[in-house]
Amino acid sequence: MNRRAACRALLGLGLWAMAGAAGAQKRQPRRYTWAELTAAQQEVLAPLKSDWENLPIERRRTWGGIANRYPKMAQLEQERVQKRMQRWANLTPEQRARARENYRRMAKASAEKRRRLRQQWAEYQAQKAR
C-alpha cells in the first residue's frame, strides 16, 4: 500500500477519533430548558421555575437529577426538599461549596455523633438567641 495514502488515512482516523470524542462531549448535555424537563421534574422543581433559565447548565442538570431521586424519598424528606430548594438555589456557589464541605466532614463522624448534632444545633441556636 502507498505509504502516503496510509499516512493520510491514519491522520484522518486520528482526527476523526478526536472530533468524535469532542463531539460526544458536546452532544451529551442537553440544553435543559424548562420545557425539556419531564412533567414529573417540572412538578418537583416548580419553586425554581421563575429563575430556571438563569441557572447555569450544570446546576440545572444537578436539579434534574435531584428531581429524579425525589419519588424515592420519604415524605418528610420530600417536604424538606420543597422547603429548602429555593434557598439552596439562591446561595452563592461559594456558600454551597462550603456547606458541601462541612457536610462531607460531618458525615464522616460516627452515627452517634451525628445523632447528637441535632441536639447541638438546638443548643447552639438557643445560646445565640440569648
Place this chain on the structure above:
Amino acid sequence: MNEDQFGSQVQRLLNEAIPLAPNAAERLRAAREQALARQRAEPAPGLQWADNVLGSLGGWSGMSLRVLLPFALLTAGLIGIYAWQQKQTLAEIEEIDALLLTDELPLDAYLDRGFQDWLKKRGGGEQ
C-alpha cells in the same frame, strides 16, 4: 492509462537497472542533491521547523505510525478522561446536594460558620 498504471509502469522501468557510466551516476546524484536543497529552502519557517522535527522522527511515514497514532489516541483518551471526571464531579455534587436538601439538620447548620466553630470548640473541650 490512468495515473496508477502510469506510475507502476514508471516504477517498473526504473527498477530495471539501467547501466550508467560512473560520472553520469555522479552527476545525477549531484543534480538530485541540488533539487532537494532548492526544495527545502522553500517552506515557511514554521513548516521548516515542523519538517525538521518530522525529519528527526523518521520522516512522514515514520511520523504517522510512531507519533500520530499514539498522539491521537492520547488526545482522545485525555478528552475522555476529562469528560468522565466532569461527570463524576457533577454526580458527586448531585449526591451531596440531595443529602443536604433532605438532611435532618437545616441548611443553616452547614452554612453557619459560628456553629462549625462552636462544634469544634466543644468537640475539643469534651475530649
